[in-house]
Amino acid sequence: MFDDTYEHEVRNDSSEPRxxxxxxxxxxxxxxxxxxxxxxxxxxxxxxxVTEAQENLVEWETVYAKAESEER
Numbered sequence: 001m002f003d004d005t006y007e008h009e010v011r012n013d014s015s016e017p018r019x020x021x022x023x024x025x026x027x028x029x030x031x032x033x034x035x036x037x038x039x040x041x042x043x044x045x046x047x048x049x050v051t052e053a054q055e056n057l058v059e060w061e062t063v064y065a066k067a068e069s070e071e072r
Contacts, residue, residue, distance in 0.1 A: 012018040029037055044050060 010018075024041065027037070
């Protein structure tokens with residue numbers, strides 16, 4: 001676990017895809033900081049990056065469920 005508010009670099013030198021679990025941790029902020037943080041989080045949740053990941057998850061679950069039912 002790391003705090004991504006600090007500059008960092010991540011590399012994947014393998015030939016395999018890298019899977020990342022992102023967890024949003026709410027920080028106790030006073031207004032207007034809390035308003036800004038909420039607005040940014042709303043923007044990120046609606047971004048292509050997040051919506052594409054959600055679509056990929058639905059596709060994966062569909063394929064998994066189909067494969068599981070074929071095993072029976």
